[in-house]
Amino acid sequence: MEYQYPIDYSWSTDEVVDVIKFFEYVEKAYEKGVDRDEFLAVYRRFKEIIPGKADEKNICGEFEDISGYSSYRTVKAAKEAEAGKKIKVRR
Template sequence: MSYHYPLDETWSKEEIIDVVNFFSLIENAYEQQVEREELLAAYRRFKDIVPSKSEEKTYFADFEKASGYASYPVVKKARESEQKTIKLK
């Protein structure tokens, strides 16, 4: 990984760890697979930290620009799926 996660310097250390964990799960959904419930829990925590939809879109866009991985399709699939694991190509 040769890119940086989109972060806000006003977040606490715990919030930064939780956001990095969420984006790491997004990466894993493309590279391997992730547990659906773990991803949804991480997304709920992400939304606690970034409640604004417009801010969420900004962080998702910044992450996609840096990594090439789109977050929204992963979250959407996890919400709509009944499968235990999520994998995107």
């Protein structure tokens, strides 16, 4: 993709890597599908870095604006899917 991921420069290098990994999983969920359990594990780590709902909404909204991929819809699909299943989000 030809865009920059939204990051906070106060995060550690590991935190930046983990937030980018979450956004990459969101992209994959749209493009080819991802394992539901793997996605939720990556999302849990993302929530450790960005625990507040308002902060999550802001950064995910920024990501959606630049990429067209909805983190909210992807998380919702993962939570609704059965364990062990693959999730694929449609535009």
